[in-house]
Each structure stands twice: as C-alpha cells, then as structure tokens.
Amino acid sequence: MFDLRILRDQPTIKFDRQLPVFNWPHPFSRLESCVDDGRHIYADRHEALVRRRAVYLHVPFCETICNFCPFGRERYTSAATVEKYVDALVQEISLKQRFIGRCEVDAIAVGGGTPSLLAPDQIARIGTALAQAFDLGRLREFTFEAEVKSVSQQKLQAMRDIGVNRVSFGVQTFSDRYRELFSLDAHARQVRAAAAMITSMFDHTNADLLYGMAGQELGELDDDIAAITELGTTTLDVYPINNLSATSAMHRAIRRAGLGYLPEAARVRFRMHAEERLRGLGYSPISGYGFARTDSRADVAGPVQETPTFLYHDLVYGHEDDEIIGYGSSAMSRSPGVSLCNIDNRRAYVETVIGKKSLPHDRIGRCRSPERGVVTFPFRGELDKARVPWHQVPDETLNALREAIDADLVTDEGERYVLTRHGWLFYVNLMFHLMPASGKQLISQKMEEMEHGGRLTGITDLTNLMVPTEVATR
Ligand code: SF4
Incomplete structure (x- = not known):
C-alpha cells in the first residue's frame, strides 16, 4: 500500500x-451495483443533516479530445445527439425532483466535457428546468465551463439570462510545443479573444493552467504564468498534469517527442515556483490549486485568501453535511450516508432516462463520513x-x-x-x-x-x- x-x-x-494525484472526493467509498427505482436510495439519505447543497450537470461532448484530459467526455458528432442529451438532462431533473422535493441550492456547476457547445436555446431549457425543480432563493454561485473555440456572444448572453455568474475556461498552456503535443487545437489568439469576451460579460471568471508536463522547464512555466495573468480573470486554477489518468495517446506523443517525465520532486519545486511568481504578481491561494487576484477587501494576512472562493469546490471538498446532486452521464451525487454514480455510457444514460423513464444510477456506496470536513x-x-x-x-x-x-x-x-x-x-x-x-x-x-x-x-x-x-x- x-x-x-x-x-x-x-x-x-x-x-x-x-x-x-491532485484531488479525489472523500469518502472514496467502495461502490456496489444498484438497481433501484429511487425510493430506497433516497430513503437512505440523511436529508435532515444537509446544510449546504450544490447541483452539478455533466455535458460530455467535446469538439476535439485533448489527450491529457482525465474527464468523462466523448467527441461531438451531431447537433441531434446533443439535443437528445439535453432532453435527458431535463427529464432527469424532473424525475429526481419526485424524491428530493423542491430543495434549496447554494451553488450550481455545469461542467464536462464542453458545456459551451450547447446552443443558446439548450442553455435556456436547462435554466428553466433548474428554476422549476429547485428553490434558487439562496443561490450564490452558478458556474458554466467553456472551451474557447465554442464560445460566442449569444451563448454567453444565454448563460447570463439563466443566472450564470461565473465562467471557467481551460487554457492549459500557451506553449506551442505543448499545445501540439496535447492536441489543444485552439490558437493562442483564439484563447485571448474568448477570454476578452468572457471577462467583459462576467465579474467572476477563471482560467486553468497546467504545469509539471514531461520535459517542461521553469522558464516555460514563467512564460505561461505571465501570459495567463494577462487574460484578466479573477481566479486561476494552476494544477499539475495527472500522468496516471492521461490517455495512452499522450504517453505515445511524449515518447515520440523524446521527453522525460518530471519526478514528483521537480513538480513540488514547480509548485513552489508558481506560487512565488503568482504572489509576486498579486495573487493569493484560495484552494488546493486555485489562486485569486488579491483584493484589498480580502483577508490576505494568512497563507490563504478567503475571497473569492469557488463555492462549488468548497462543497465538493467539504463536510459530510454538504450535499451534491449530479445529473448527466457519469455524474456523481453525494448525500450524508450515500454516494451515487450515474451510468458512465452516454447512450445507456439517455436510454434509461428517456426510454425507461428511470433514474440513471448504477452504482451506490453507503458510508457515513463524519471525518469528511477534516480530511478535505x-x-x-x-x-x-x-x-x-x-x-x-x-x-x-x-x-x-x-x-x-x-x-x-x-x-x-x-x-x-x-x-x-x-x-x-x-x-x-x-x-x-x-x-x-x-x-x-x-x-x-x-x-x-x-x-x-x-x-x-x-x-x-x-x-x-x-x-x-x-x-x-x-
Ligand atoms: S480538456 Fe476540456 S475540451 Fe479538452 S477533452 Fe477535456 S473536457 Fe474536452
């Protein structure tokens, strides 16, 4: 062990x-297969213990597949497939409401995959379904993930119209050699144009940056940090590449390029270096790999700046009484005492929800975790x-x-x-x-x-x- x-x-x-690795949900419980119409699963949930709640919606489609990416996603093939998937999401929201009621929500996150592939009317349908199913009176944060090639003014406006107040997008690196190696096919010019559009329409924005790639040098990380801070987002997620869960295509590309994996000792050095650079540029840590522009109103005396946080992450890596309700293929839900996984396969998910009108959970873990807030x-x-x-x-x-x-x-x-x-x-x-x-x-x-x-x-x-x-x- x-x-x-x-x-x-x-x-x-x-x-x-x-x-x-750089994170995992706790408790990381053993999952058993489950066939249930919902009654028993939701009866096991200790609802009275729930103090804060987040909703997550998964959109698995991507125009191109980045080979370092560990998330559940598949290549976009047709508008009809996406439309059918949105039908299923809306249906799942309504099916689940029968068991959980019209409960209050603190944070919503739409992730993927590439949610910004959705058309404005699909974004609107999801917003309407959420507003009907949940009491949004205490909603503080509504995040939508975007991929720079698929962003448009109309889509961003549709997000605003349904209450989105935070947009996060992946940059990963500005280095031409790594963009090619990872099959990141947007040009740096497109990244900057999309970032300008997003930051002009939303007060709270985030960009992702990778480090610790095979063969990377500190100077390249410095260049990436300088370029990404110029985008003007309110926060940055700066995280190490996860070689263990990347695709074999990435490992083949690394071998072809003759690059050597960085040992963890080097990656720790990169992390220390990145933090020093970012602090020097006016940023402070807000989470395991998140940094925010230092705000004069914020408490920055300690090692962690307290605002602005990413509330959804605070709940995912939160306490036992923080509940996550997930929708879509491979989405996870976590309530006090119960963890549920939706069917991974997108076709099977759609068939279960639309065809059988059944809840799409296929794995369940039952365990209390009073230590969760301490571990996370x-x-x-x-x-x-x-x-x-x-x-x-x-x-x-x-x-x-x-x-x-x-x-x-x-x-x-x-x-x-x-x-x-x-x-x-x-x-x-x-x-x-x-x-x-x-x-x-x-x-x-x-x-x-x-x-x-x-x-x-x-x-x-x-x-x-x-x-x-x-x-x-x-
Ligand atoms: S990094 Fe984003 S755009 Fe690329 S494959 Fe993963 S989810 Fe899709």
Missing part, C-alpha cells in the same frame, strides 16, 4: 513522498471547528491532525484550523495523511490500477529535496 511519512524536522519538504480541509485551507462532529471522528484522523500541527503544516487559531504555507504546498499529501486506513487502501488500489505496466513507478520520492537533518534543525 502507498504510504507516506511526515518529516517534522525538515524546514520545507515535510513528506518523504508525494502522491501523484487541506484543499479548502481552513477548517471551522464548529462544523465538525469531533466525538465521531476516528482516532486515526485526530492523531494525524495532531501530527500535522506538530510538523507546522497546520496551525490552531482558536475557532479554526488553518494551513501554513508548508501545509499548502503538500495539501494532497495532507488529505491522504488525514484519511482513515480504509480510505488510504482504496486510493492506493486505484493508483496501482492506473499505473500502466509500472511505467511511472519511482516518481513519488521526495528524498532528494530533503535538507540533512543537522542543517534543518540548526
């Missing part, structure tokens, strides 16, 4: 190994102590938290725990460290499954970054 050790006496490198807190940067049912949290998580405080990864600030700068650098390792053993086993198993033929073994070692103990403790 993968495991890691906290290095208390090291000044910066606080773990002996680095997890080669390194992604959010702070933990409100009042939200945790401490008497139910397993001892192994409590002991791990104490160890993290002793190692200067976490500080106790009275009513909350807060990540230090060191903790921030290793938020993924900390999440793993805080998990009960059963969760660690499932993550390890998943990583082993993803390690194609041992191709990437040995990349997790951080020991060559360590300072000799006598120097570190001086």
Whole structure:
C-alpha cells in the first residue's frame, strides 16, 4: 500500500513522498451495483443533516479530445445527439425532483466535457428546468465551463439570462510545443479573444493552467504564468498534469517527442515556483490549486485568501453535511450516508432516462463520513471547528491532525484550523495523511490500477529535496 511519512524536522519538504494525484472526493467509498427505482436510495439519505447543497450537470461532448484530459467526455458528432442529451438532462431533473422535493441550492456547476457547445436555446431549457425543480432563493454561485473555440456572444448572453455568474475556461498552456503535443487545437489568439469576451460579460471568471508536463522547464512555466495573468480573470486554477489518468495517446506523443517525465520532486519545486511568481504578481491561494487576484477587501494576512472562493469546490471538498446532486452521464451525487454514480455510457444514460423513464444510477456506496470536513480541509485551507462532529471522528484522523500541527503544516487559531504555507504546498499529501486506513487502501488500489505496466513507478520520492537533518534543525 502507498504510504507516506511526515518529516517534522525538515524546514520545507515535510513528506518523504508525494502522491501523484491532485484531488479525489472523500469518502472514496467502495461502490456496489444498484438497481433501484429511487425510493430506497433516497430513503437512505440523511436529508435532515444537509446544510449546504450544490447541483452539478455533466455535458460530455467535446469538439476535439485533448489527450491529457482525465474527464468523462466523448467527441461531438451531431447537433441531434446533443439535443437528445439535453432532453435527458431535463427529464432527469424532473424525475429526481419526485424524491428530493423542491430543495434549496447554494451553488450550481455545469461542467464536462464542453458545456459551451450547447446552443443558446439548450442553455435556456436547462435554466428553466433548474428554476422549476429547485428553490434558487439562496443561490450564490452558478458556474458554466467553456472551451474557447465554442464560445460566442449569444451563448454567453444565454448563460447570463439563466443566472450564470461565473465562467471557467481551460487554457492549459500557451506553449506551442505543448499545445501540439496535447492536441489543444485552439490558437493562442483564439484563447485571448474568448477570454476578452468572457471577462467583459462576467465579474467572476477563471482560467486553468497546467504545469509539471514531461520535459517542461521553469522558464516555460514563467512564460505561461505571465501570459495567463494577462487574460484578466479573477481566479486561476494552476494544477499539475495527472500522468496516471492521461490517455495512452499522450504517453505515445511524449515518447515520440523524446521527453522525460518530471519526478514528483521537480513538480513540488514547480509548485513552489508558481506560487512565488503568482504572489509576486498579486495573487493569493484560495484552494488546493486555485489562486485569486488579491483584493484589498480580502483577508490576505494568512497563507490563504478567503475571497473569492469557488463555492462549488468548497462543497465538493467539504463536510459530510454538504450535499451534491449530479445529473448527466457519469455524474456523481453525494448525500450524508450515500454516494451515487450515474451510468458512465452516454447512450445507456439517455436510454434509461428517456426510454425507461428511470433514474440513471448504477452504482451506490453507503458510508457515513463524519471525518469528511477534516480530511478535505487541506484543499479548502481552513477548517471551522464548529462544523465538525469531533466525538465521531476516528482516532486515526485526530492523531494525524495532531501530527500535522506538530510538523507546522497546520496551525490552531482558536475557532479554526488553518494551513501554513508548508501545509499548502503538500495539501494532497495532507488529505491522504488525514484519511482513515480504509480510505488510504482504496486510493492506493486505484493508483496501482492506473499505473500502466509500472511505467511511472519511482516518481513519488521526495528524498532528494530533503535538507540533512543537522542543517534543518540548526
Ligand atoms: S480538456 Fe476540456 S475540451 Fe479538452 S477533452 Fe477535456 S473536457 Fe474536452
């Protein structure tokens, strides 16, 4: 089983190994197949415990397939296929409402795939279905993901009309060699034009940037950071490439180009470098890999800026009482005590919802997770102590938290725990460290499954970054 050790006496490198992934939903429970008309599933859900709720809609189509991308997606083939899928989404919203009622929602996210492939009238239909099914009186955030080639003024206006107040789009890199390597076929010119349109119409915008690609040099990361900050988005997601779940096409392209994978030690160095550059340019961390332009009204005294956050992510990586209701092929739902997965295959999903008028869940996990808010807190940067049912949290998580405080990864600030700068650098390792053993086993198993033929073994070692103990403790 993968495991890691906290290095208390090291000044910066606080773990002996680095997890080669950058997030996962907790609890990462074992899923069983489920055939149910909804009555039993929703009866098992501890609805009275729900404190905040998010809705997620998945749109799996993409015009082109980027080969580094780990998300559930497929190539766009026809407008008719998309129209049928939107019919199914609208139908699923109505089917589920019978079991969950007209409940309040705090955040909505439409992701994919490429939701900006939807036509303005399809965006409007989804907005109407959501407004009919949910009480949107306390909705604070409504995010739509966009891909730069498919963005248009009309689509952005349709998003605004249904209440979208945050648009996020992928840039990944401005480097010509990596854009070609990853099959990112939009030109940098198109990226800038779409960004200008999006930032002129929405107050809250986000752009994604990758780092740690095979063969990447720090100078190339500097160029990407300089270029992406010029787009003027309010936040940036700066995240390491996930070699384990990328397609074999990407690995073939890397081999053809003769590039070497960066070991985790180098990727940690890249992360430290990116954070320094971004802080120098007026940004502060807001989540595991999110940065926001520093706002004079925000609290930036600590290592984490508190506003603007990405509320949907705060719920996905939130507490046991944060509920996510997912719609669309492969969408996940998570309620206190129950996790549900929709059918992955888009055709089977549409057939189940439209043809059989049935709920499209095919896997279920049942487990309570009172420790969830503690395990996921390194992604959010702070933990409100009042939200945790401490008497139910397993001892192994409590002991791990104490160890993290002793190692200067976490500080106790009275009513909350807060990540230090060191903790921030290793938020993924900390999440793993805080998990009960059963969760660690499932993550390890998943990583082993993803390690194609041992191709990437040995990349997790951080020991060559360590300072000799006598120097570190001086
Ligand atoms: S990165 Fe975005 S556009 Fe590219 S394949 Fe993945 S979901 Fe589609």
